Amino acid sequence: METQHDILVQNKRDIQFKITINRKFTLIRGDSETGKSTLFQMVSDAGTSVQVGIHIACDVPVVALHETGYKYELSNENGKIYIIDEDFSPVKTKEFAALALKSDNCFIIITRESLPSIPYSYKEIYKIKTSGKYHSLERIYMDYDTITEMDKMVTEDEDAGLEYYQALYGDKVTTSHGNSNLSKYGAQNTLLIGDGCAIGAYIQDLVLTGSALYLPESKSKLNDCYIKPCCCKGTMCDFFTRNKIIE
Amino acid sequence: MVKVYFELNDKDIISTSKYFNNSYTEAWLDDWAKRVIREIDSSKLVSEGLVQSPVLGPITIREISSGAKALITMNADNTVISNANSCGDNCAALLAELSRKKDFEIYLAYPMNFGSLEFDMYIVRDGAICHNAREFEKEYLLWRHSMTF
Numbered sequence: 001m002e003t004q005h006d007i008l009v010q011n012k013r014d015i016q017f018k019i020t021i022n023r024k025f026t027l028i029r030g031d032s033e034t035g036k037s038t039l040f041q042m043v044s045d046a047g048t049s050v051q052v053g054i055h056i057a058c059d060v061p062v063v064a065l066h067e068t069g070y071k072y073e074l075s076n077e078n079g080k081i082y083i084i085d086e087d088f089s090p091v092k093t094k095e096f097a098a099l100a101l102k103s104d105n106c107f108i109i110i111t112r113e114s115l116p117s118i119p120y121s122y123k124e125i126y127k128i129k130t131s132g133k134y135h136s137l138e139r140i141y142m143d144y145d146t147i148t149e150m151d152k153m154v155t156e157d158e159d160a161g162l163e164y165y166q167a168l169y170g171d172k173v174t175t176s177h178g179n180s181n182l183s184k185y186g187a188q189n190t191l192l193i194g195d196g197c198a199i200g201a202y203i204q205d206l207v208l209t210g211s212a213l214y215l216p217e218s219k220s221k222l223n224d225c226y227i228k229p230c231c232c233k234g235t236m237c238d239f240f241t242r243n244k245i246i247e
Numbered sequence: 248m249v250k251v252y253f254e255l256n257d258k259d260i261i262s263t264s265k266y267f268n269n270s271y272t273e274a275w276l277d278d279w280a281k282r283v284i285r286e287i288d289s290s291k292l293v294s295e296g297l298v299q300s301p302v303l304g305p306i307t308i309r310e311i312s313s314g315a316k317a318l319i320t321m322n323a324d325n326t327v328i329s330n331a332n333s334c335g336d337n338c339a340a341l342l343a344e345l346s347r348k349k350d351f352e353i354y355l356a357y358p359m360n361f362g363s364l365e366f367d368m369y370i371v372r373d374g375a376i377c378h379n380a381r382e383f384e385k386e387y388l389l390w391r392h393s394m395t396f
Contacts, residue, residue: 015303031335032314033288037264038303086313086333087262112332112357116396133302180396183388204358205391208384 001060001079001104008057009042017042017128017135021081021106025120027200028110028137030127035135036110039128040064040085065107071099078104085110093117114205116180119198121217141203144196144215154185155193165193186211248367249321249346252328252354253390260354263333267316268309275323276308279345287315287338314338321351331355340364358387 003023010016017039028036044064046054056062058081065073065082067090073082082105090096091109097117100107109115122144126137149169155161158175165173176182179199182192186209194206196217206213273295281292288311290300296308303310313333318341321329331353334342339359343366345351361380368377370386377383 013304029335031337032333033312033337034335035302037313087265089257089260112335114357130302180394184392201396205388208358208388 001106003106005058005060005081005106007062007081008055009039009046009062010055011042012053014133015042015135016133019108019137021108021124023121023124023197024106025100025118025124025200026106026108026137027115027120027125028108028128029112029125029140034128034130036128037085039135040083040110043083060106070096074099074103074105081106081108083108083110086112091115114201116201118201120200121197122200122203122215123196123217125200125203141207144213147193147214147216148191148212150189150191150212152185152187152190153193154182154190156182156195156199161193182206183209248350248369249342250350250352250369250371251331252352252371253356253387254372255328255354259328261320261327261330263313263317263320263330266327266330267320270324271308271319275319277323279322280319283315283318283341284311286341287318288312318342318345321345321353322349325351328352328354331359332357334359336360342366358384 003021005021007019007021008016015038017035030036042054043056043062045052046056047063060079060081062081062083065084065088067088070090084091084107091111092113092115094117100118122141123139125140127140129136129138151172153165153169153173154176155165155173156176156179158177162173162175176185179194179202182194183202183205186192186206188210191212191214192206192209193214196215199206199215276292276295284290284292284298288300290298290311293299298306298308298311300306314335314337317329317331317333318338320327321342322345329351331342332355336359339361343361343364346366346368361383364380365378368383370377372390375386377386
């Protein structure tokens with residue numbers, strides 16, 4: 001399914017959420033009391049067959065995902081946007097990640113857990129911005145799209161990506177052998193280079209290191225190709241496609 | 248002092264909202280609860296179970312934020328490990344203050360931003376003591392780096 005959708009959720013008491021999602025996985029975090037649970041509850045309440053005073057406008061169905069029956073749901077349904085709240089404990093499991101990746105659905109996940117089994121972009125992590133009864137999403141992390149030469153440069157990739165950056169910057173570039181290790185190399189005067197569209201699970205760690213970050217990604221079809229064998233390891237992002245320049 | 252678990256078995260993790268809704272008693276809704284509801288939810292605990300919210304209007308205590316429920320549980324119920332993953336960064340000040348007043352346990356698997364706050368924290372996985380954000384973040388990263396993803 002297409003991954004870009006505008007969603008409006010509102011009730012008759014004028015509580016309103018306007019959300020745009022861009023990718024298969026969208027994460028919502030942020031402060032307490034911004035409306036995350038209210039959003040989930042409204043979508044959940046709207047999932048009944050009787051009138052409940054809630055209106056959801058979107059080009060595809062938007063539904064709440066609950067623990068009961070979720071495996072069947074993800075194995076058999078497609079073309080939906082599922083919203084998941086912080087009480088949905090399977091979200092941390094590899095089994096859920098595999099089902100979600102394989103399914104042709106999009107997911108809005110309310111959690112502060114890092115979810116390393118799910119490849120999601122650091123640009124799709126949001127908080128809820130509130131103005132009275134009106135709510136929208138605001139990105140938590142700035143863009144890390146500019147590369148700056150530094151004393152030490154560490155790239156998550158150990159193959160073509162490493163060769164590419166070494167061709168540009170020499171032996172100062174080393175590899176962390178994977179995105180989960182990247183933050184271990186964090187230090188002052190160090191640039192950490194990662195695949196932006198799958199680094200979401202580690203962005204909190206990377207920011208804490210105080211290192212400079214370069215996390216490029218492409219603008220389209222992200223996550224979609226994770227379910228297929230693909231030369232770019234499923235990311236289709238600039239980080240890997242640029243490698244072809246030096247091949 | 249607050250004991251922090253970065254990891255827990257699923258069976259030991261509580262659903263903050265559901266646990267609170269099915270556990271709270273009148274005794275839980277004390278001055279601390281009033282303050283939590285005022286400072287986190289910008290709302291007022293009017294009477295037992297009734298809260299006046301500026302956005303939602305009059306609501307029941309069951310409809311306050313998960314962060315507020317977690318902070319009230321931390322103070323009122325020492326039989327469980329409270330789930331601080333329900334707390335956003337805006338809960339850090341009250342969590343830090345409570346840690347200097349009493350002993351309680353929390354599950355916290357994300358790097359809450361404590362800013363310049365001071366607190367009394369015991370990290371269960373390695374026995375470290377933390378009193379500020381720098382020390383906590385160092386422990387958090389040590390834990391993350393020890394994990395196999």
